[in-house]
């Protein structure tokens with residue numbers, strides 16, 4: 001999944017015959033810049049990364065190893081944005097998570113995947129079907145929940161997602177569920193009315209965390225919308241869906257650097273088990289080859 005960027009970084013650095021002079025460093029950063037942009041890393045992220053790698057290489061003493069070390073340090077620091085990876089349980093169950101994202105991002109599928117991940121870890125999980133925006137979303141969740149054998153709270157009559165969410169949380173508390181995952185309305189773009197609705201669900205539930213599902217195939221748009229959600233509603237983590245697709249990998253770096261919230265999981269396929277905890281070191285090693 002990182003083949004474009006991996007190949008490019010390695011060949012970028014290998015192209016340069018390093019001497020301990022500023023000219024070699026200049027050549028190496030030029031090659032690296034090209035490689036990062038080709039891998040779809042945002043131009044601002046690329047600019048900042050190059051600046052920091054240059055600075056650190058000079059500190060270490062210019063040379064190929066110093067350059068690679070500086071790059072590795074900087075990539076690690078970007079991808080380990082402050083916060084946690086994977087899932088964090090609240091001390092007072094049920095851990096309540098709001099699942100947010102644009103329509104088509106994979107939010108509903110990812111909600112199922114996360115429930116499946118938790119169920120395999122022997123957790124009692126309830127999903128609340130509060131995406132009343134897309135007609136098929138509740139039906140889709142019914143099928144997913146039947147498949148993974150996880151309980152679903154839904155209400156075919158009630159039209160207010162806040163009431164459904166609240167009732168689901170009461171059930172989760174009363175029946176001692178470990179985790180409540182709330183699937184919220186998807187939207188085609190950032191939309192004030194739906195953002196207000198999400199705000200009301202958030203206020204009613206006081207969730208432990210809000211996850212944003214970002215479609216990695218949407219490149220820089222994923223970064224822009226994640227930033228808007230962060231500003232308007234607050235998000236605690238990003239799940240990068242469709243990472244198995246034709247992605248160049250740069251989106252993970254841009255998202256982590258620009259949105260400033262940790263990447264928690266990656267979606268690696270359409271099936272329920274296709275969810276992996278995002279582990280920065282593993283990705284950096286792949287990047288560096």
Ligand code: GDP
Pocket residue numbers: 101102103104105106107108109110134137186241242243244245266267268269270274
């Ligand atoms: P929602 O509108 O955000 O709820 O989107 P859905 O959950 O319905 O997903 C939209 C499409 O993306 C579906 O066809 C999913 O199977 C697919 N999808 C979701 N996550 C992944 C993933 O990690 N990899 C791949 N290849 N497809 C995914």
